[in-house]
Structures are given as structure tokens and as C-alpha cells.
Amino acid sequence: MASITVQTSPSLALIKYWGKETQGINIPATGSLAVGLHDLRTKTTVTANPAASCDRVSVGGTEQPLHHFSTVIDALRERARASGRSDADTPLSIESGNSFPTAAGIASSSSGFAALTIALDAWWALDLPVAELSRIARTGSGSAARSVFGGFTRFRAGSESAEPVYDAEWWPELRVLVAITDTGPKTVGSRDGMERTRTSSPYYDAWVADARVLIEKAEHALADRSIERLGPLMRESYLRMVGSSIAASPPVLYWLPASVAVIRACDDLRGEGFVAWETMDAGPQVKILTTARDAETVKERIASVAGVQTILVSSVGGSPVVTRKDRDNGDSEA
Amino acid sequence: MASITVQTSPSLALIKYWGKETQGINIPATGSLAVGLHDLRTKTTVTANPAASCDRVSVGGTEQPLHHFSTVIDALRERARASGRSDADTPLSIESGNSFPTAAGIASSSSGFAALTIALDAWWALDLPVAELSRIARTGSGSAARSVFGGFTRFRAGSESAEPVYDAEWWPELRVLVAITDTGPKTVGSRDGMERTRTSSPYYDAWVADARVLIEKAEHALADRSIERLGPLMRESYLRMVGSSIAASPPVLYWLPASVAVIRACDDLRGEGFVAWETMDAGPQVKILTTARDAETVKERIASVAGVQTILVSSVGGSPVVTRKDRDNGDSEA
Numbered sequence: 001m002a003s004i005t006v007q008t009s010p011s012l013a014l015i016k017y018w019g020k021e022t023q024g025i026n027i028p029a030t031g032s033l034a035v036g037l038h039d040l041r042t043k044t045t046v047t048a049n050p051a052a053s054c055d056r057v058s059v060g061g062t063e064q065p066l067h068h069f070s071t072v073i074d075a076l077r078e079r080a081r082a083s084g085r086s087d088a089d090t091p092l093s094i095e096s097g098n099s100f101p102t103a104a105g106i107a108s109s110s111s112g113f114a115a116l117t118i119a120l121d122a123w124w125a126l127d128l129p130v131a132e133l134s135r136i137a138r139t140g141s142g143s144a145a146r147s148v149f150g151g152f153t154r155f156r157a158g159s160e161s162a163e164p165v166y167d168a169e170w171w172p173e174l175r176v177l178v179a180i181t182d183t184g185p186k187t188v189g190s191r192d193g194m195e196r197t198r199t200s201s202p203y204y205d206a207w208v209a210d211a212r213v214l215i216e217k218a219e220h221a222l223a224d225r226s227i228e229r230l231g232p233l234m235r236e237s238y239l240r241m242v243g244s245s246i247a248a249s250p251p252v253l254y255w256l257p258a259s260v261a262v263i264r265a266c267d268d269l270r271g272e273g274f275v276a277w278e279t280m281d282a283g284p285q286v287k288i289l290t291t292a293r294d295a296e297t298v299k300e301r302i303a304s305v306a307g308v309q310t311i312l313v314s315s316v317g318g319s320p321v322v323t324r325k326d327r328d329n330g331d332s333e334a
Numbered sequence: 335m336a337s338i339t340v341q342t343s344p345s346l347a348l349i350k351y352w353g354k355e356t357q358g359i360n361i362p363a364t365g366s367l368a369v370g371l372h373d374l375r376t377k378t379t380v381t382a383n384p385a386a387s388c389d390r391v392s393v394g395g396t397e398q399p400l401h402h403f404s405t406v407i408d409a410l411r412e413r414a415r416a417s418g419r420s421d422a423d424t425p426l427s428i429e430s431g432n433s434f435p436t437a438a439g440i441a442s443s444s445s446g447f448a449a450l451t452i453a454l455d456a457w458w459a460l461d462l463p464v465a466e467l468s469r470i471a472r473t474g475s476g477s478a479a480r481s482v483f484g485g486f487t488r489f490r491a492g493s494e495s496a497e498p499v500y501d502a503e504w505w506p507e508l509r510v511l512v513a514i515t516d517t518g519p520k521t522v523g524s525r526d527g528m529e530r531t532r533t534s535s536p537y538y539d540a541w542v543a544d545a546r547v548l549i550e551k552a553e554h555a556l557a558d559r560s561i562e563r564l565g566p567l568m569r570e571s572y573l574r575m576v577g578s579s580i581a582a583s584p585p586v587l588y589w590l591p592a593s594v595a596v597i598r599a600c601d602d603l604r605g606e607g608f609v610a611w612e613t614m615d616a617g618p619q620v621k622i623l624t625t626a627r628d629a630e631t632v633k634e635r636i637a638s639v640a641g642v643q644t645i646l647v648s649s650v651g652g653s654p655v656v657t658r659k660d661r662d663n664g665d666s667e668a
Contacts, residue, residue: 202543232583260590260591
């Protein structure tokens with residue numbers, strides 16, 4: 001094999017994962033329900049780099065500290081060795097890039113670690129079950145456990161891997177807008193934000209307990225494709241996540257003025273009968289769940305909000321695509 | 335007596351009252367620690383209006399529904415009757431106004447109900463103990479229980495009245511800036527916001543439990559006049575109040591984009607060594623605790639924040655002032 005290229009999409013949680021179990025790596029304390037953002041792609045290419053003394057990983061052309069990726073690379077290399085692959089210890093060159101602005105603050109770690117996991121599985125022809133890929137991707141980033149699937153996914157509290165719920169065709173009318181705000185001052189990363197919330201927020205236990213109720217209701221709403229029920233549950237989920245974080249000591253606040261402006265604009269849009277249910281993660285960007293019917297109107301209105309720089313629009317889906325390039329023939333997709 | 339005029343100041347909670355006991359009227363579920371805003375004044379004048387068929391209350395020249403004031407007026411009139419005042423049932427004209435913009439969203443109900451209570455006590459020469467005035471003012475608005483005192487006050491959880499802690503001279507260097515933002519869409523009043531939080535926020539119990547810890551620490555910080563300790567506790571208090579509210583169903587969110595801009599500007603100012611500890615209540619305005627030394631710099635910087643319309647500056651204090659005007663001689667202050 002000359003190269004393996006894998007494309008994946010970021011996983012957007014409609015019901016939020018926030019907080020880890022103290023045992024294990026990235027075991028979620030709260031269950032999440034998510035969609036893949038089909039039109040936002042991470043592309044990761046693996047090639048052999050036998051002359052190098054160790055693996056090289058670059059993202060968007062910038063070389064990365066290798067230890068960020070070691071749980072995933074080590075786990076898969078270990079299996080390559082166990083299965084007798086003679087190239088298991090050949091150093092690799094791993095180049096990754098995103099189709100969306102890298103400064104977007106979108107969870108590119110979900111698609112990034114998923115792509116890495118799938119690419120190495122293909123590179124060493126391990127053919128691991130996708131649940132196992134999810135488990136391995138999780139050790140790089142919790143949400144990556146969901147990105148190895150496309151469509152609608154669930155990641156249960158306390159689980160080692162995520163699971164598919166429906167494919168993209170379940171609800172093809174859905175659209176997700178990502179409103180990219182001005183970048184703010186450097187804030188706390190999601191890993192540290194979660195940890196500070198867990199250890200110092202008086203609301204953490206209630207957040208975890210309540211999340212169990214929310215996700216169950218949201219699963220029913222998704223089963224019924226009811227945006228009228230799913231939307232308010234999405235809002236409650238992210239606002240309770242925010243509520244638990246700003247209650248930490250010191251407080252963790254990801255919002256910028258433009259974040260609030262977008263939240264209020266969504267409220268106005270809903271008041272006018274449009275579908276516009278916002279959610280947020282560990283950053284100032286706002287993601288909006290809408291429909292094919294309303295996407296253009298919502299996009300126009302949100303684009304006019306002060307502090308919004310760019311809006312990305314995506315349908316739901318985002319199943320991984322693997323492309324193998326052999327030395328002697330062209331591409332093949334699987 | 336021809337008229338009684340009482341001036342009071344709004345009470346700003348540094349540690350927040352948010353949530354009521356289910357028994358009684360406005361019995362706070364969380365203790366609060368507050369300062370009077372000396373340079374913001376509510377002035378309320380009581381005169382006899384014997385030709386009228388009932389009392390008349392106006393605020394800023396606009397006549398108000400009488401039932402808003404009935405708990406306070408009825409309680410004091412009852413005592414006037416009990417003490418044999420022949421004018422107990424004479425209808426009154428009660429005119430109130432604020433020295434600060436009425437649309438400011440500052441807790442003018444605290445100073446308003448305190449002024450009303452003190453004015454009627456003086457009008458009927460009841461000479462009730464101030465703790466009793468606090469108890470009566472509370473039935474109009476919880477925070478009014480604090481405004482009948484000046485300086486630093488405390489209102490314990492579960493109490494019927496507030497109590498003075500220190501007078502203004504305890505910490506005269508303190509200043510409070512009130513950053514008045516654009517007025518936003520009409521949101522939920524504090525009474526409804528508290529109630530929705532109590533009945534639907536999964537964080538309410540934790541909020542109430544945690545508030546006990548916070549106020550105790552804050553009392554020590556105030557006793558030591560330590561802004562380095564009081565400031566972070568203030569932030570934790572209001573952000574936990576906000577966290578409990580946005581977790582309600584449906585969420586209660588008072589912030590505007592400018593609110594977040596001011597919060598971030600305070601963060602920047604603190605990073606540069608200035609004293610600027612913000613707090614918020616049931617509205618988009620941001621109040622900032624600073625010192626005489628830093629007030630001018632903080633004011634300039636906050637004035638340049640997009641969406642900030644006006645900034646009011648106040649020292650701490652705000653003891654009530656009663657002015658009696660007799661029919662045949664001039665004013666006398668007591």
C-alpha cells in the first residue's frame with residue numbers, strides 16, 4: 001500500500017458529553033446523542049516513512065507533538081505486531097487537514113482521532129470491528145468515539161465506545177449551521193474545562209444525574225423525528241452544561257458577546273416560526289440545528305449578527321470514507 | 335404633617351439572594367450580603383389625599399396598580415389603626431421617583447419598597463424598630479429588607495428581616511459602577527425567574543446548599559476588607575445564580591452581548607492589576623465593584639465597550655434620609 005486516506009466528519013453533540021469518569025481514559029460521565037456534520041471533512045493520509053526515526057504527525061501542515069496521538073497509534077501498532085505485520089514498526093507519516101477553518105473551534109478532534117484510527121486500521125489491514133475502532137478513537141478524544149460512525153450516534157455514560165443509532169437517511173431534512181464568531185481570548189480547553197467542572201462545580205453531580213433524563217427524552221424525540229421536542233431538549237442540555245461550567249471555581253466561561261447575540265437571534269427566529277435550535281460546546285461558536293426549508297433564512301439572519309465572521313452549512317451524515325492508493329494502480333474507495 | 339419625604343438607595347447584593355422559601359412572603363432561600371449604592375437615590379413623598387376614594391401610588395409620574403404595594407401599606411395602616419391614629423384611614427398620595435434612569439434595570443424595587451415603608455412609618459409616627467421596618471419592606475420586595483439600612487447588610491436565608499453588618503465607613507474606598515447596556519427583549523422578571531429556577535432547575539438544591547458556604551467566606555472577606563478574597567466570591571455567587579437560572583426549563587437567560595463584553599472587559603482589567611469585580615442580577619446590566627483609586631480607569635474602559643449606554647458611579651452607603659415638611663414651617667431632616 002502506498003497510502004491510505006480517510007475522510008471523517010466532526011460529531012456534533014445535540015445532547016452533551018461533559019465530564020469524564022475518574023477511571024479509564026475519556027469514559028464519559030454523561031451520555032451524548034450526536035450527528036455527523038457531513039459537509040465538514042477531516043482528511044488524514046498515512047504513508048510509510050521508513051527513513052525516519054519515529055512517526056510524524058502533522059495537522060494543517062504543522063508538525064504536532066507525537067505524544068498527543070500515542071494512545072491511538074500505540075494501540076493499533078500493538079495489534080499490527082500481534083497479527084504478525086512485518087511493517088508494524090515502520091515509522092509512519094500521518095498528514096491531516098480540515099476542510100473547514102482550523103481556527104473555527106469546531107470539534108476537529110472528533111473527526112481527527114476517528115480518521116487516524118480508521119486510517120491505521122486500514123494501513124495495517126487489521127479490519128477491527130467498528131465498535132473496537134470507536135473504543136480506540138475514544139482514547140484520543142471522547143467525541144471521536146462517535147465520529148467513526150456516520151449519521152446519528154449515541155455514546156452512553158460509562159461506555160468504552162459509541163454506537164450508531166440511525167444513518168443519515170433517518171432525518172435527511174436536518175441541517176446544521178456553524179456560526180463562527182470572532183476568536184476570543186484564549187480560554188480553557190474542553191479537557192481542562194470538564195475537569196475543573198467535575199472537581200469544583202457545585203452543580204456537577206446534578207448535571208450528571210439530570211443528563212440521564214435528558215438523553216432518554218431526546219432519544220424518543222429523535223425516534224419520532226420531532227424537532228419540536230428535540231430542539232428544547234438540545235437547549236436544555238447545552239445550557240445546563242454551561243451552567244455547570246460557569247459555576248466552577250474559578251468559573252469557566254466560553255461565551256463571547258457574539259455567542260449571546262446568536263443565541264438571541266435564534267430565539268427571535270423561533271418566535272417567527274423558523275426552526276433554529278442552537279447548541280454550544282467548549283468555545284464561543286454557536287451551532288444551529290435547522291431544516292433544509294429554513295436553512296437559507298436562518299443563515300442570512302445569523303450572518304447579519306454582529307461578531308459572526310463565517311457560517312458553515314452542513315447536512316447530517318459524515319460516514320468515513322477510506323481511499324487506498326497502491327503503488328501500481330490508482331485510487332480505490334471503500 | 336404636610337408631607338414626609340424619604341430617600342433610600344438600591345441595595346446591591348455581592349452575594350446573591352435567588353430563590354424563595356415556599357412558606358411566607360419573600361423569605362429568601364439563600365442568604366445575601368449587600369452594599370447600599372449611596373449615589374443612586376429613590377425619593378418617595380407621602381401626602382394626605384382626603385378627597386380620594388383610595389390611595390394613589392405613582393412612580394416616575396406614572397400611576398401604579400395599588401395591589402403591588404398592598405402588603406406594605408396594609409401592614410403599616412393596620413398598626414396606625416391599632417395605635418389609635420385618627421388619620422389611619424385617610425387616603426394617601428404616594429409619589430416616588432429615582433435619581434437614576436428608570437429603564438436602568440437596577441433593583442429600584444429595593445429602594446422603592448424601603449422608602450415606602452419608612453415613609454409610612456414616619457407619616458403615622460409609628461416609630462417601629464428598624465428590624466420591623468425591614469420585615470415589612472421585605473413583603474414588597476425581598477431586597478427592600480436590606481435597603482431600609484444603609485452601608486453593608488446581610489439577609490440570612492430563612493429570615494424575615496435583614497440586618498446591618500457595617501456602616502459605610504467600614505470600607506469607604508469601595509465604589510460601584512453600574513454599566514447600563516442596551517435594553518434587550520423583555521425577559522422574565524426576577525420573581526418569575528426565581529420561581530422557575532426553584533421549580534425546574536436541576537441545580538436549585540445545589541445552588542441553595544452552596545450559597546451557605548459562599549456567604550460565610552464572603553463575610554470573613556468583608557470583615558478583613560479583602561477585595562482579593564471578596565471579588566472572586568462575588569463572581570462565583572452571581573455566576574452560580576446565572577448557572578442555576580439558565581438550567582431552568584425553559585431556560586432563564588438575562589444576558590445580552592454587551593453583558594458578556596463587560597464581563598470580559600473586567601477580566602482584562604483584573605489581568606492588568608485593576609480592581610474590577612463584576613456582578614449581575616435579573617437583567618442585562620453589569621455592576622462592578624472597584625475602588626476610588628481605580629474607578630476612573632474602570633469607568634473609561636467599560637464606557638468604551640460596545641453596547642454600554644451609560645455608566646453610573648456610586649460610593650457605598652445609602653442610609654435612608656427622612657424629611658418632614660410641616661404645614662407651617664420648613665423642612666426638617668432626621
